[in-house]
Amino acid sequence: MGRALRADAERSVRLILEAAERVLAADPGATLEQIAEAAGVARTTVHRRFANRQALLEALTESAERQLAEAIEEARPDTAPPLVALHRVTANVLRVKGAWSFALGHPAAQACTTGTVWAGVNARCLELFGRAQREGLFHPEADLEWTRRVYYALIGEALHDARGRDPESLAALVADTLLHGVGQRPGAV
Numbered sequence: 405m406g407r408a409l410r411a412d413a414e415r416s417v418r419l420i421l422e423a424a425e426r427v428l429a430a431d432p433g434a435t436l437e438q439i440a441e442a443a444g445v446a447r448t449t450v451h452r453r454f455a456n457r458q459a460l461l462e463a464l465t466e467s468a469e470r471q472l473a474e475a476i477e478e479a480r481p482d483t484a485p486p487l488v489a490l491h492r493v494t495a496n497v498l499r500v501k502g503a504w505s506f507a508l509g510h511p512a513a514q515a516c517t518t519g520t521v522w523a524g525v526n527a528r529c530l531e532l533f534g535r536a537q538r539e540g541l542f543h544p545e546a547d548l549e550w551t552r553r554v555y556y557a558l559i560g561e562a563l564h565d566a567r568g569r570d571p572e573s574l575a576a577l578v579a580d581t582l583l584h585g586v587g588q589r590p591g592a593v
Contacts (some may be wrong), residue, residue: 410538417453417463419443425571428507459513467508468500469521475500476528486536487579493532494559495575501563512530526552541583553581 412514427434440450454460469541479492501508533548533555537589542551558581562574 413453414447416443416445416449419445420450420453420460421464421467424460425468425504425506425580428464428510428512432506432510432512464507468504472497472500472508473521473524476525480530481532482535486532486539486541489532490541490579490582491528491575492510495571496580497559498562498571498574498578501559502566505563529555551582558582 420439420443422441425441427442431438436450436454437447439460440447443450450460454463475496476493477497479489481489481493483489484492529552530548533542533551536542537544537546537548542548555578556580562569562578565576
């Protein structure tokens with residue numbers, strides 16, 4: 405979508421993308437017509453904004469990835485104390501990934517990604533983990549790439565089995581599990 409859109413066009417694109425996420429999360433084979441209906445716009449509006457289903461999937465994925473990258477930056481991973489940044493990043497990522505689960509996780513949508521955003525997300529995570537390690541939050545010999553993979557798995561499990569918890573409490577659970585594991589802590593009874 406190279407050029408800027410008018411406010412009403414931006415609103416209709418936002419409505420279409422939000423509806424596409426909901427509809428495709430429930431039925432990955434849903435048609436553009438079903439998405440238009442869920443968005444409350446005419447089928448022709450969807451076709452005017454997106455040439456075909458692939459174009460819609462690409463726009464949906466780009467939008468979700470952009471929101472994910474923005475959510476990470478909002479957590480101030482470079483300047484907030486590492487523990488605070490870890491919690492904020494985790495809560496923000498859980499919010500975005502929860503709201504955009506199709507766009508950020510379904511193979512049909514992932515086929516549209518260039519990988520650039522994910523490379524940036526991975527790099528930002530490793531930078532934060534490097535700060536956490538230098539400041540004593542992680543063991544000095546911890547393998548940060550392995551830690552990143554475990555962290556992502558914990559986020560995935562939190563999203564999969566949220567049990568009605570809000571992103572803040574899930575973020576606390578993820579961070580606590582990452583930092584302390586599930587074994588008894590020294591001195592605990």
